[in-house]
Amino acid sequence: MLEIKLVRENLEFVQTAMQNRGTAIDWEAFQKQDIRRKSILSELEALRHQRNTVSDQVAQMKRSGENADAVIANMRDVSQAIKSLEKKLGDSESAIGEMIMAMPNIPHASVPVGKDENDNPEVKRVGEPPRLAFEPLPHWTIGENLGILDFARAAKIAGARFPLYLGVGARLERALINFMLDLHTGEHGFKEVLPPFIVNRKTMTGTGQLPKFAEDLFKLEGLDYFLIPTAEVPVTNIHQEEILDESQLPIYYTAYTPCFRSEAGSYGKDTRGLIRQHQFNKVELVKFTRPETSYDELESLLESAETVLRRLELPYRVITLCTGDMGFSSAKTYDIEVWMPAQGVYREISSCSNFEEFQARRAGIRFKEKGKKGTRLVHTLNGSGLAVGRTLAALLENCQQEDGTVVIPKALRPYLGGMEKIAS
Known part of the structure; x- marks a missing residue:
C-alpha cells in the first residue's frame, strides 16, 4: 500500500498517478x-x-x-x-x-501513460514465427488428436476451464516444470521452495489480492483460507513481519505451484484450451532487494524468464505495460508474449513486475543496514518463469508438423527420456 504521509504531502502527484492508472478515488x-x-x-x-x-x-x-x-x-x-x-x-x-x-501503486516514471493494452509499447521481438506450409491447428485440437489432452472428461470431473493431461501430455507438463526449476536454480541463482497452496487472509492482503480482488479468488467454505492464485502470494510472505539483515539481500526464490483463479469477469474469453483456466501450473520467481538495485533486478528477472523461451526455441516478444493496464500492486511490469500460430497473435506467458515497497509495507518486510538506526522497507519483485500450461500450448502449436506429430525442443528431450517427437 501507499505511505499515508506520501499521499498527504503529495496529493496532486498521487491524484495524477491514479488518474493515469484509470482508478477513480x-x-x-x-x-x-x-x-x-x-x-x-x-x-x-x-x-x-x-x-x-x-x-x-x-x-x-x-x-x-x-x-x-x-x-x-x-x-x-x-x-x-x-x-x-x-x-x-x-x-x-x-x-x-x-x-x-484501495489505492493501487504509483507507476514508475519510466512507465508509459496509456489507457489499456492497446497502448502497451513493444520492447523487442525474439525469434521468428514458424513458416508452416499448412494451416496450423490450435493446441487443444493437437492435444486431443494425440490423445494427450482431454477437456471433455475434465469438464465431467470438475467443470469448464479445467484441463486433464493424459500420458505424454502429463509427462510433458512435468518435464516443463522440472526444466524451468533446474534452469532457475542451476543458472539463475534462485533457491527452490515449496510453499503451502492454501493461505490465510493476512497473507492475501500482504501481496495485494485482498481486499480489492476477493471475487477473483477461491475461498474455502466456512474457513478464512484461500487457494493461492499464484506462488507470488505465499513466497512473498515467507518474510512477512520480518526484519532482514542487509547482508541477506538480494534473496531469490523460485517455486512450482498449482494456481487457482475464479476468472471472474472473463467469461467468453479463451474458453477453449489452456490459456485461461481455473487451475493451472506455474513456476514463479520472487525477489527481495534493496531499493537502490530493484530496477536492475527487474531487468535480470525479465532475462531469467526470457531464457526459458529461448531454450525452448519459441518465438516471443516483450512489451511494457502502460499505466492503464498494470496490475494493482505493480510499479512497473514487463509482459512476455509467446507466438501462437493458430491464432496468429502473441499471447501473454509471463509478467515480470517491480512492486517497489508497496507489498513490503502491507506485509511488514524490512531490512536493517549495518551501522544505521532504524529499518527500511525492502523492494519485492516477481515474475512467471513460466506459466506451464501456456508454455505447453505454445510448444504444441509452434512445433506441430503436417503429419500431426509434435517435435520436442532439444532442451526438453533429456526430461522425456530422449523423446524427439510426440505421435499418436
Missing part, C-alpha cells in the same frame, strides 16, 4: 476524513495534556494535604471524553486506512 471524501482525523487528534492531545497536568496537580494537592476530590471528579469527565475521542480517532483512521488500501 473519492478525493473529497479522503480529504474530509483526513481533516476530521486531524481535528480529533488535536482535541485529543489537548485533553491528554490537560489530564497529565491535572494529575500532577492532584499529586501536589495530596502531598500538601489538600482535598482533591472535586478536581478528581472533574477529571473523570475528561477521561470519558478522551475515551470517546480515541474511538472516533480509531474509526477515522480505519476509514482512511481502507481508502489507502
